[in-house]
Amino acid sequence: MNLSVKAIRLLAVGVAAAGFVSAASAAEISGAGATFPYPIYAKWADAYKQISGNSLNYQSIGSGGGIKQITANTVTFGASDKPLTPEELDKAGLAQFPTVMGGVVPVVNLEGINPGDLVLDGPTLADIFLGKITKWDDAAIKKLNPSLTLPSQAIAIVHRSDGSGTSFIFTNYLSKMSKEWADSVGSNTAVQWPTGIGAKGNEGVAANVGQTGGSIGYVEYAYAKQNKLTFTKMVNHDGQTVAPTADAFTAAAAGADWGSAKGFYMILTDQPGAQSWPITAATFIMMQRRPTDQAASIEALKFFDWAYANGDQMASDLDYIPMPDSVVKLIHAYWKESIKGSTGTAIYSGSM
């Protein structure tokens, strides 16, 4: 009797101690938002857990959801493909920094046309999505593709039906390319599409383009590559025809002047540079400037710091473009000056 009581006591102490130890060493970082960077955040989290014991609970609920959740302070960080303007950041008391970059590519379904065969430029793409160009053998498309024989087939347009950072990047690019688009449709995660059908998610767009002859849509590059979709080439800012490749995304990112972008508000569409892919974008993390749970914020910053230092190869493997070291330095400085504790001192300023 006495012995078993002792054993139970010992066991209870052991369990309590184990609980205490695990609580002390293994924190859980919580975040929510954009679906586009989810694969790389998941991969980073997995590797990070193995070396630090800390796990990441990231819910990919969409960019708008990420902004909502961090504004409501229900997560440690929010993630969005659509950056907030410096004014919006000030109003919500948030800090913002980019993590990785990627590209959006137009995809088509045309008989006899292989990936990279078809060339489009911004104004033509805008006219197609405005419903002004309705046939594939339109003069504007023919002019860009003199060597292709294009069918006299109706163009079926496929866009995202759910709000999406991908849509934001795509409509932002069209707004820069066409005044009519900017005036009548504009850019946002969800817009009033003038024509076409809406499909849910990247996979929905891919499925609809895949089964509808004569269709055109847009998806994240990694998605087009993995599903072997017929992507198009684009004429970029400098008038050069480029294919969507990691090099072309990196080229677009290289010209970006992150240093003078307040709150890292920077949209990388239509960047100059002979090699630049024109529909490139970064994805962002948003955190409270005066976090109520400092310890959790420090853990989150440590995680991203580790990812900047060690995660480049993992990002490249998944067709994302890691942030250049010069930008990471800027991010460290930004953390130091904008994310502060209750005493007004920086809570974490990076290790590099």
Next chain:
Amino acid sequence: MSEAAMPQYSAAPPMDSSRLAAARRFSRKDHFFHRLTQTSALAVLGILVGVMVSLVIGAAPALGTFGFGFLWNESWNPVTGQFGALAPIYGTLLTSAIAMIIAVPIGIGIATFLTELCPPVLRRPVGIAIELLAGVPSIIYGIWGLFVLAPILQTTVQPWLIEIFGSVPVLNSIFAGPPYGIGVLTAGLILAIMVLPFITSVTRDVFDAVPPMLKESAYGLGCTRREVMWKVVLPYARVGVTGGIMLALGRALGETMAVTFVIGNAHRISASILAPGTTISASIANEFTEAVEDIYTSSLISLGLILFIITFIVLALARYMLLRIERKTGG
């Protein structure tokens, strides 16, 4: 304690006292049972009112901004913050109408076959198959619709419809446009399949409940099978049949996932039923997580409120119709 209670019982006349006690006990239990069921019934009303109130509160900013114009404005523009509910309302009503036009006759037909004409060997398997249709999750219908039904419609049915009605004045605008495969018609077809089991099961059960005497009398008078079904069984069972149809209509009006997959999700009103459209629940499901601005969220909640009211009106109309039929035949 029991020792103290015992002598008291034996002192009173034994039979009467225990009967009285039992009667009291039963009446107490009955009272408790009454209260329990009453509370359950009233809770439904409470929940309904709660839903209504929270919807009205959520919808207030949008309805305050756009007023009644919200109902007949077709524009749905998250960029400029201009929202109107006309396109989703139209899509909701049109897809449900298509579904009912297809599903009601087929459903009643199946029920008739199962109760009157079906060989007994077939009756169980067909009945079970129909009920299994009701158990399939709506997301499965959505995926099936997108990957199997839509391509079939796109390559066979839709081009055919466009061609044969191409020269008919009104029908050529109803069946117009590029064959996307998905669209209002596809959504209506999926809904028809989804609501079919509701109509069939309820109708079969009420047909089964028609007294055999009535039917036999009709046969005895020399009625044909068709006449017995049409003039005896159907009128006798109409309340139950209408109930089944209303249950089905309720599901068709509110169905979300399957419709989202196949309707094309475009906030536009087209004359063509091959064109993409949207419904109230599909719009909410698609856009709620990304609706950052307050007015956007509030507009979506307003859509929810409108769906709530539409469902209410449809059910009230059905009740009213039934009442009139009752009066006409009964009085």
